[in-house]
Amino acid sequence: MTRRWWWAAGALPVAFLATFYAWPVTALLERGLRPDGALDLAGVRDTLASPSTRAVVAFTLQQAAASTLLTLFIGLPLAHVLARYRFRGRRLIEAAVIVPFVLPTVVVAAAFVALLGQRGPVQGVTASVFGTPLDLRHSMWAIIAAHAFFNVAVVVRTVSVVWERLDRALPEAAAVLGAGRVRAWLHVELPLLAPAILAASAITFLFSATSFAAVLVLGGPRRATIEVEIWRTATQLLDLGTAATLAVVQLLAVVALVSVTLWLERRTTRVLPISSRAAGSIAVRGRARIWVGCVLGMAALLVGAPLLVMVERSLWTGQGYSLDAWLALRGALRDSVLFVAPGEAILSSLRIAATATFIAVPLGILAALALVHRGSRWREVGLLLPLGTSAVTVGFGMLLAFGSPPLAIRSSPWLVPVAHAVVALPFVVRVVLPLLRAIDPALRDAAAVAGASPAQVLRNVDLPIVGRAAAAAAGFAFAISLGEFGATTFLARAQGATVPLLIERLLGQPGVTNVSQAMALSTVLALMVLVSVLAVQRWRSEASVW
Amino acid sequence: MITRHRRRNRAVGALLLLTLLVASCGTSEENEDSTAPAPEGPEPREVTLVTHDSFALTPALLEAFTEETGITVNILAGGDAGTALNRAILTAGTPEGDVLFGVDSNLLGRALDAELFVAYESDLLENVPEELRAGPEVTPIDVGDVCLNYDREWFAQEELAPPEELDDLIDPAYEGLTVVLDPATSSPGLAFVLATVAEYGDDGWEQWWEALRDNDVQVESGWTSGYNGAFSGGSAEGDRPIVVSYASSPAAEVFYGDGLTEAPTAVVTSSCYRQVEYAGILAGTTKQDEAEALIDFLLSPEVQADIPTQMWVYPVRTDVELPDVFTEHATAIESPLALPPLKVDELREEIIATWRELVLR
Numbered sequence A: 001m002t003r004r005w006w007w008a009a010g011a012l013p014v015a016f017l018a019t020f021y022a023w024p025v026t027a028l029l030e031r032g033l034r035p036d037g038a039l040d041l042a043g044v045r046d047t048l049a050s051p052s053t054r055a056v057v058a059f060t061l062q063q064a065a066a067s068t069l070l071t072l073f074i075g076l077p078l079a080h081v082l083a084r085y086r087f088r089g090r091r092l093i094e095a096a097v098i099v100p101f102v103l104p105t106v107v108v109a110a111a112f113v114a115l116l117g118q119r120g121p122v123q124g125v126t127a128s129v130f131g132t133p134l135d136l137r138h139s140m141w142a143i144i145a146a147h148a149f150f151n152v153a154v155v156v157r158t159v160s161v162v163w164e165r166l167d168r169a170l171p172e173a174a175a176v177l178g179a180g181r182v183r184a185w186l187h188v189e190l191p192l193l194a195p196a197i198l199a200a201s202a203i204t205f206l207f208s209a210t211s212f213a214a215v216l217v218l219g220g221p222r223r224a225t226i227e228v229e230i231w232r233t234a235t236q237l238l239d240l241g242t243a244a245t246l247a248v249v250q251l252l253a254v255v256a257l258v259s260v261t262l263w264l265e266r267r268t269t270r271v272l273p274i275s276s277r278a279a280g281s282i283a284v285r286g287r288a289r290i291w292v293g294c295v296l297g298m299a300a301l302l303v304g305a306p307l308l309v310m311v312e313r314s315l316w317t318g319q320g321y322s323l324d325a326w327l328a329l330r331g332a333l334r335d336s337v338l339f340v341a342p343g344e345a346i347l348s349s350l351r352i353a354a355t356a357t358f359i360a361v362p363l364g365i366l367a368a369l370a371l372v373h374r375g376s377r378w379r380e381v382g383l384l385l386p387l388g389t390s391a392v393t394v395g396f397g398m399l400l401a402f403g404s405p406p407l408a409i410r411s412s413p414w415l416v417p418v419a420h421a422v423v424a425l426p427f428v429v430r431v432v433l434p435l436l437r438a439i440d441p442a443l444r445d446a447a448a449v450a451g452a453s454p455a456q457v458l459r460n461v462d463l464p465i466v467g468r469a470a471a472a473a474a475g476f477a478f479a480i481s482l483g484e485f486g487a488t489t490f491l492a493r494a495q496g497a498t499v500p501l502l503i504e505r506l507l508g509q510p511g512v513t514n515v516s517q518a519m520a521l522s523t524v525l526a527l528m529v530l531v532s533v534l535a536v537q538r539w540r541s542e543a544s545v546w
Numbered sequence B: 001m002i003t004r005h006r007r008r009n010r011a012v013g014a015l016l017l018l019t020l021l022v023a024s025c026g027t028s029e030e031n032e033d034s035t036a037p038a039p040e041g042p043e044p045r046e047v048t049l050v051t052h053d054s055f056a057l058t059p060a061l062l063e064a065f066t067e068e069t070g071i072t073v074n075i076l077a078g079g080d081a082g083t084a085l086n087r088a089i090l091t092a093g094t095p096e097g098d099v100l101f102g103v104d105s106n107l108l109g110r111a112l113d114a115e116l117f118v119a120y121e122s123d124l125l126e127n128v129p130e131e132l133r134a135g136p137e138v139t140p141i142d143v144g145d146v147c148l149n150y151d152r153e154w155f156a157q158e159e160l161a162p163p164e165e166l167d168d169l170i171d172p173a174y175e176g177l178t179v180v181l182d183p184a185t186s187s188p189g190l191a192f193v194l195a196t197v198a199e200y201g202d203d204g205w206e207q208w209w210e211a212l213r214d215n216d217v218q219v220e221s222g223w224t225s226g227y228n229g230a231f232s233g234g235s236a237e238g239d240r241p242i243v244v245s246y247a248s249s250p251a252a253e254v255f256y257g258d259g260l261t262e263a264p265t266a267v268v269t270s271s272c273y274r275q276v277e278y279a280g281i282l283a284g285t286t287k288q289d290e291a292e293a294l295i296d297f298l299l300s301p302e303v304q305a306d307i308p309t310q311m312w313v314y315p316v317r318t319d320v321e322l323p324d325v326f327t328e329h330a331t332a333i334e335s336p337l338a339l340p341p342l343k344v345d346e347l348r349e350e351i352i353a354t355w356r357e358l359v360l361r
Helices: A003-033 A039-047 A052-084 A091-094 A104-117 A121-130 A140-163 A169-176 A181-209 A215-218 A225-237 A239-267 A287-315 A324-328 A342-374 A377-388 A391-401 A415-437 A442-451 A454-483 A484-489 A497-509 A512-541 B002-029 B058-067 B081-090 B105-115 B125-128 B152-158 B188-216 B223-230 B249-256 B286-300 B302-309 B324-329 B340-358
Strands: B045-050 B072-077 B097-104 B139-151 B178-181 B218-220 B243-247 B265-284
Touching: A003 A239, A003 A342, A003 A377, A003 A391, A003 A415, A003 B188, A003 B324, A039 A052, A039 A239, A039 B340, A052 A091, A052 A121, A052 A181, A052 A225, A052 A239, A052 A287, A091 A181, A091 A287, A091 A512, A104 A121, A104 A140, A104 A215, A104 A287, A104 A497, A104 B223, A121 A377, A140 A181, A140 A215, A140 A287, A140 A415, A140 A454, A169 A181, A181 A239, A181 A377, A181 A415, A215 A239, A215 B223, A225 A239, A225 A342, A225 A391, A239 A391, A287 A324, A287 A512, A287 B178, A324 A442, A342 A415, A342 A454, A342 A497, A377 A415, A391 A415, A391 A484, A391 B081, A415 A454, A442 A454, A454 A497, A454 A512, A484 A497, A484 B081, A512 B249, B045 B081, B045 B286, B045 B302, B058 B072, B058 B302, B072 B286, B081 B097, B081 B105, B097 B105, B097 B249, B097 B286, B105 B188, B105 B265, B105 B340, B139 B152, B139 B188, B139 B286, B139 B302, B178 B223, B188 B223, B188 B243, B188 B265, B188 B340, B218 B223, B243 B249, B249 B265, B249 B324, B265 B286, B302 B324
Parallel strands: B045 B072, B045 B097, B178 B218, B178 B243
Antiparallel strands: B097 B265, B139 B243, B139 B265
C-alpha cells in the first residue's frame, strides 16, 4: 500500500483521540497547573515532594505489579487448558471467563466485601478448617484478588487466541528431538507467546493501576492509589493543582511502562507459524486430567466464588431466600426520577456499548494496520495512553473542553459512547496488533508476486487473520463499555442511566431490598453477556474459512 | 462448500454490522430527555437541574409541573454532593444547567466563595424557619442529620446498654464496636467529625479521636462500605454494631425491609449533626424565569411532602405532613450539633488533615 494510504488510515484514529482524549486532558491539566496563567511550579514541587505522594505512587505500582502476577498465575494455565484441550463445558468456561470483566466495579467490590466479610465463606471456611478466621478485608490481598478476578479474561482471551493457532509442528518437533514437555514449552512455545503475554500483562497492569472502586472499598482508607487520590483531590476538594500533578505523574508512569513493554515485545516478536484455523485440540487423558482439573478448580475458585456470592445476595431478603428482587426487576424499582426501569437501563447500556464498539473497533483496526505497516514506537505509546489515564481526568476534562465552542457537545448523548470508545480503542489495538505483527511478510510478498493488488493482499492476508482477534477485541470493547462507570458519572444524563449507574444508586441506600436488587441486576447483566458471547462463539466456530 | 460458508459468514457479518449501526442510531433518538411531552403552543420551555446521585423525586410530580407551567425539566445527576458542587465550580460561567441542587451546609462556604449563584428569594420561604435560611443566594430545600446508628439486636443479645452519647464510644466497654467514615472521602464522615468539633471544641476533639483510635475504631472510605459492609445491623454484612449514618436510616430499614414492623436499628440522638441542603440558580444561566419556577416547585407542598421517603431527609417547610414511616420509626432530633458554614469552610481541610494524621496512622 502506498505510504500515503497508510498515513491517511492512521490519521483517523489519531484525530479521534486528539479531539476526544488529548484535548480534554490538556484542558484539565492546564486548569490545574496554570490556574492564573502562569505555571504553578511551587505547587507542583510541593505535591511531588510530599511523602504521601511518594507513598501513593509506590503503592500504586506495587499493587498493580502484584495484581498482574496473580492474574498471569491464574490466567496462563487457564489459557493453556482452553487452547489445547477439548472437554465438556469448554465453550461455557471460555465465555464465562469474560463475565467478570463486564461487571461494574462497584458490584465486584460489594461481592468481595460479602465474600471476605464476617458472615462470608472465606472467614467461615478458614475458621472451621484452621480454627481462626482469615480476615482479608482492607488488605492488599483483597485488592489484587479483585483485580485478578477482572483481568483473568484479558489474559485468557488474548493469549489463547494466539496459542490455539500456533502450529503444533514446532513443539512436536522439539519433542521428537528429545526435549521434555516442560522444556519444549519453555524454549519453544513460550518465546512464541511472549508478545501476546506481554500485551496482556501491560493491559492488566494499566487496569490495575487505574482501578478505583476496588481500591477504595476493599483497600480501605489507609491504602490509596494515584487514581483514588486524583478522584479525592479533584471531586472532593477541588484541588485541581494536586490532581493535575498526580495525573501527569500517572501519565508519565504509564508512558514508561508501556515503552518498556513495547521494547520487550519488539525484541520477542517474530514471525509466528500460525494459521487462521485453530489447530486441533486434544482430549483430556491420563496425567493431563490432573493438570486440567487443578487449573479449572483454581479458576472456579477465584472467578466463580464472587459470582456465586453475587447470586446468593440477590436472593437474600434478610429473613430468608426468595425471588423478590428478581421479580422486582420487571418494572421500575423505585417511583423516583433517577431510578429508570432496569429494562430501560439495560437498553441504554446496550445501545451505548454498541455505539462505542462501532466506533472503537474500526478505528482500532485501522490504527493497528497503520502501525504494522508504518509504525513507530511513540505512536504506539500514544495510542495506549487512554488506558492508563484516570477516568476523573477524562470526565472532568470533557466537561471543561466541551462546554463552549468550537465543540460545545457537552450535553450531547453521543459523548458517553465516545468516552467509552476512547477507553476501548487502545484495547482493540493491543489485542489485534500482536497477531498482525506475527504475519510472515513473506506471505504478503508472495501474494504481491502472484499478482494481488495491495487491497487484495490486505483482504486476503491481513484481514482473515485479524478477523478472530478483531471479534475478541469487539467483545472486549463491548464489555468495557457495559461496565464503565468512572467517566460516565460525569457525563450521563438522568434518563439515559446505564446499568452501572443504576446499581450504584441502589447500593447507596440502606435496606436489604436495595442490595438484593443491585445484585439481581448485575446477575442479569452477567447472564446477558454470557449468552451473547456463547452465541458469537458458536457462529465463529463454524466459520473456519481461510 | 467453502463458498457457501463464506457467503453465509458475509451475510451474518453484514447483519451484525447493520444491527450495530441501527443501535447506535438509536442513541441520537435517546436525546428525549423530557419526562413528559411538552404541550403544544409557543416554543417549549426547558430547564436543567444539576444535582448529585442521591436526588430522588416522584416522576408524577415532575409531570404535573410540566403540565402546569409548560416547562420540561432535564436532570443531570452525577457523583456525590461534593462532586456535583465541584463540577459546577469547574464549569462556572458556562454552567451545565440552570439550577444546582445539593449544596449542603458543609459545602455552602465553598459555593458562596466561588460566586456560583444568582440571588433569588422565593415567596414560599415564609413557611421555612428563619434558622434554616442562609442568605439570598441559596434556598433551603431539605434538612437532615448525620448520626451514629446502632444495631438494637446486637446490644440486646450482648446485654450491653446501647451508647447514649459520644463519650460512651471511648469507654472500654465499647471497645472495637464502632465504624466511622473517612472525612476525606465521605460527606457523612466529615459531618460526624464536625459534630465532634462542635461538641468538644477546637482543642478537645483531637483528644477524643485519639481515645477512639485507641479503642479500636474501624474506618471505612464511604457510606456504602461502612453501612453495607461493616455494620452488623439491618441488611448488612459486618460485625460492628455502631456506625455513622443518617437519622432516617432506621426508617429506611423499615421501608426497604421485608415486612419489618420495628426498626432494627436506632440512633444516638446526642451525636447528631445538622445538615441543610440548598438549591440555587447558577450564574450564567439564560433561563432565569424557568429556574425561579423550578425553585418554587422544590419548595411547593407536594414536593416537600415527597422528600422524606425519597431522599430520607426532612422537608424545610413546617406546614407539611410527614409520612407514617417517619413519625413512627424516625427520631426527630431536637437539638443537633452544628457549626457555622463559614467556619467549616475555613477549617475543613485542616480538620481533615489533622484527623488523618491522628486516626489513620
